Amino acid sequence: MVVENEVLPYLQWLWRGDGASFVDGKGALVQFAIIALTIFVLGLVGGFLVALVRQGPVRAGEITYRTLVGGFGDLFRLSFRRIAALASLAIKESLRRRVWVALVVFAMILLFASWYLGVNNREPARLYLSFVTAATSYLMLLLSLVLAAFSLPTDIKNKTLYTVTTKPVRSGDIVLGRILGFTVLGTALLAIMAAASWFFVNGALAHTHTVDTRSLEAIRGADGETIGKEGETSRDAFHTHPFSVDAEGYGFTDQVSEHSHALTADGDAIVVGPAEGYLRARVPLRGKISFLNPQGVPVAKGISVGNEWSYRSFIQGSTQAAAVWTFDGVNESTLMEYEDGSKYLPVAAIVRVYRSYKGIIEQAIQGSIQLRNPETGVKSTLRVFPAKDFAIDSFEFANEQTDTDQNDITILDDLVTEDGRIEVIIQCLDRGQYFGFAQADCFIRLPEGSPLWNFVKGFLSIWMQMVIVIAVAVMMSTFLSGPIAMVTAITFIVLGFFRTFFLQIALGESYGGGPVESLVRLVTQMNVMSPFERTPSVDAMKAIDGVLKGAMRAVSNVLPDFSTYLDRVRYVAEGFSIPTDAVLHDLTVSLAYVVGMAIVGYFCLRTREVAKS
Amino acid sequence: MSGTSPGTAVIETRALSKVYRDFWGRQKVRALKALDLEVYQGEIFGLLGPNGSGKSTTIKLLLGLLFPTDGQALVFGKEATDVSKNERIGYLPEESYLYKFLNAEETLDFYGRLFDIPAEVRKERIEKLLKLVGIDRARKRQLREYSKGMTRRIGLAQALINDPELILLDEPTSGLDPIGTREMKDMILQLRDQGKTVVMCSHLLADVQDVCDRIAILHQGELKELGRVDSLLTVEDVTQVRARNLSDDCKNELRDVIQRHGGDLLEMDNPTTTLEDLFLSIVRDSEERPGRRVVGPQSTAGGDTPAPPATAN
């Protein structure tokens, strides 16, 4: 699968990020602190200014001081019983507002989806999983948004909040109660949707074939005796499987559309079992990639073949160019065991082929793969393979190998260093043809995880998105009216999905300039590349853009990056286990949002005159 | 009720003012102008005034639902915006601002939890209150199905859930039938008898007259009248004669006597003037000469009536 953003180990992310140490300030903790401090100062100054305009300097100072002291004092007077009461109220209220309709909608979506998804796709599992996760997350986000954004404003409008605030309820109780209530409710709904999705996906993918007896042909051994049969299954769900079975009639079909079937004998007939292998949770041990140029000199990147997408870079065939992955932490337990007890190193690789000329169309480009000890430089013999474009190819290296001088070596003793490092080298053998690689394209397969658990982890990322949305919407609703709160929260979320683009504009890296400039270009139908002539109005435009870009940069710091969550869900769809580090990372970020939003919401609600209509 | 001894001020406002502003901070309405008020432990205090006179604003300021523009509102000696005072307060909102999707039991339980009352105590109180306000039979019905009267009752019950020392009642009898009104009044008196302080605001004069010890009359955000109900309603230049077993002759004789002394016989058989007359006269007067404070000589007549008039400042 494509991994464009590397997942850092959790503690590293928290402590130093991609910087060298804590002091570099790239760690998440530092970022959190900076954001918290910024918001605190902004809130303080902003609040003071508002009070200043309304009440004059002396009173403004007093109000600010009291809000600050009283506010932080009250933060510690939260009561769980009150929060629980308010949370259960939020749940009851939502149930009254018929949230279960969302389940009906979801059921409808699933019902009709099967009409249009079809299995006529080469990666049906991926399509189905992408679909259910997308449907669930959009539905849940919308639902939690509506619930959370309208709840508090409705309470204020109906004045039911008056009664509540005349009880010894802290604003924090109200905000947290809402967040908690909607989260509990959302969790329940999400759990139901997840369960439904799981059964839906499994049900939709389930199919079996029959064996087309006419296609059966005997496989004969060297002496002409029948050692098995081969044939093809019937066409069901838009595909057939070629297969071969042993003399008794047992075996497996070939992998087609990402799955295969077990074959068992029933008398003379061969029975095809259910589809297996649609849902996977591959656990890769990932390495670091480096390249050698055609002269064999290490370089950071390979050659570009002119793709717009620079994810992969390419190595030239029949030269010394190579892609080299260095894996860490390889030891005896990394190796898998064959049935006969011998061990092997399971390496998986995706090779993207780029042909600079067509060559022989029906023949795959040849590549080679070998293992090397990064310290001693001992290499295993070259293993040649035909490149399967786009597909994950498996290479099993038996522990017993021979090196390039035909000496017997073993992987564990000779190819892995003391500290557990080993290199995998892939080269292209055909002259003038190219192989393309990215870091994630080669990995050592660790034992696969449970697909169900991975599915749960995928829904956990949806859950985290939901929690953030709830927290944001509740926060917005403490000072905005319902519809406005919703629109603002939607804006926040949409920007969150397009955070990268937003940041690009803020940093002036996108074509067409800042907001005002792009508006001008849009209205005057001006090309994004053509420069403006310098006039005072253009200068003014740029100055305004400068200010806006600064504001956008600031906003982008608190924007949740929803695309990360989408990325996590993609792991599930593509059959890879979501790394634990990623889950922890996301949980921490979500927690930070909940805490941050709750505190901001608390102060907003506290400083708000509830009864002012 | 144990915290404060009788005679101490439970509520105190000092030059309390409220100005409503629009979004841009421009002044819209001066809802309350420099109100000075004290409410004492154990009394039933009535806030009286026509719609828009500022009585609701006063209550909201006292509850901390609004923040004062100027001046101070102290409840139990604390700022009204301090949430902790709410522990000792019960509030019956004007319309019952309760969650319609809860039933009576759930409602009381919910508000009980907000006071952090432990489960057993909560249960006990709920039982007691449901019986007290007489909706025991409808305890499982959702509030949306309640009649206006029942809603008031459950409203009162929730106001009492924490056994408060100070009870603020906003229009407690509105929408109630005569019997309901009577019962509500009885309950209010009963609460006073338990030593609780009650502040109620109403525009139903008869209710106020019946139950309140002291009243304040507000009009256009200004305090117009403050004092004991009995002394306020005593019309000094009017003598009321009540007697029994008078013959017609005697009555005629009395008329003659009055006439002889230059008096005017107003009425022979009806009792005192009503609060309504007083109220209307104040309102009329206030509208004729806005801003002028009407302070009748009788207003300070009461023994323990406090409060120098607001204009004294």
Place this chain on the structure above:
Amino acid sequence: MNRRSSFYRKVTYGVVIAALLFPLSLLSAPATVDSKGGKLAQLRAENGLSQAGLGEIDPASETIKLATLGLRGLAVQFLWNNANHYKKVEDWTNLTATLEQLAKLQPNFITFWKFQSWNLSYNVSVEFDDYHDRYYWVRRGIQFLEEGLNYNRDNPTLQWEHGWVLGQKIGRADEKVQYRRLFKTDDEYHPVDRPPAERDNWLVSKKAYLDSVRSVDELGKSLGKKSPAIFYSSAPKSQMNYAEAIEDEGLFDTAVAAWKLAGQDWREFGNIPIEHSTGKILVFNDEEYLQGEVERLRAELEGIADGLRAEVEAEARAQLTEEQKVASETDPSKLTEEQTEAYYEAKQILEVTPAKLAAKAAELAPEKAREAKEIAAELMEKELLTRYIHNYKDTTNYDYWALRCAFEQSKPAVAARSLLYRARRQFLEEADPVAAKALYEEAFDRWAEVFEEFPKLKDGEGTTGDDVMVFITEYNDVLEQLDEEVPEDFPLWEIIENFDSEQVFQLQLRERRQRLGAIEQEDAAESVDPSTQSVDPEASDDGAEQADQDDAAEADEVD
């Protein structure tokens, strides 16, 4: 009183509403089986505005459109962006899913189908290395187009596009051998009732083209911006491509029949009235007749008065300035730059136009002035038509293809092709260069016969010369293996001289010329004028490029 007036008001409203409803009901009555409906319904039908008239109405599509709550444009924009993104990051599964969603949102947007099916067939397919995968995506693109045709029944643009992809993408790609093989055996694609013999991409393509012709001719749909000459020639061209393809595959008997049919189709195409961009109706096969007419009329006009033509010419010559005179008498290739203008001016003045003839005739024989004028008008009209037809025929290379159909059916041509086929197999599969050489030589003798019978084939206009050149190059490979050179008595030296665009034979040609003692001509012959070479764009048709399809299409049809 008040109540009464309100009652009257209501009555008035009622009357007004009824009055407005009446014309509305007349205007908007729906069409039924036995009536054409109201004016609106008629207009709708006339302009093909109703959705029901476009094709299948999909409840899902309608639901999804409604579900966007009027933000369809925004949703579409978002999805197009996504589609582009998925294409960029090579996420084909999501790309197709997104296209399906888009299809539901804008099912009647023709460009969408055209563009995205092209994307799948041409751009996505080439990303894969295995030709099976490539074929799979080519077919996905075709099926996508077919889905579009369900929503847009009888849309000539899409139908033509369908024919194009089926024909050109499968039949002309570098992988055409594999694609055609896979297409023939693709049970998933072909309807069950399509007999195996018809599971040829060119035949299916021809059918699609014929569908689009039917939509235009019978249903009166608009061709859009497509040139009618190319539009109508597509189906017969597919038939020829079919014949050509099966010849390559060694099916000569079928091929002869196919060429015969192609010849018929082509002649019929020549009889189709085609609208010129000026609005004139052209019929290709009329050219010969028109030329005769032009000659006849000219003779008639010139014969109206004695020495009419000479008179006109003399008069024109007298008009020339000195400079023009000099220029007109110079060899055009030796004109200086200033003279060029004068030369063309002179030519214009010297041209004997029907108008000039008629004017002169009126002078010489006033009694025949009217007649002369009439003849001149007719002559001009016919000259113009002839010129238009000639130009249009050029775009489709009409004459060459007609000739091609004819000669491919001839015995020597079939024999030559069959011999070549055998020769090639002999060399490539049996590795027997000697036998191959013999077969090649026999084949070239047949080819020589063909060229003798159809001498026009030697003109640079068709592709036959290039075709044969391919064979000669193969033959040369065989010879090279035998350490030989093209012999002196090789019958097709002329072809080599004219068509060796790759200049494989440069050296051999020079040696031959030396042998022939034609050294003095070396300068002139050394470089074959490249403008006479037709470079065949179809040969390199493997469009990762996102070139405008129509341009490509037209470029293809021109040769």
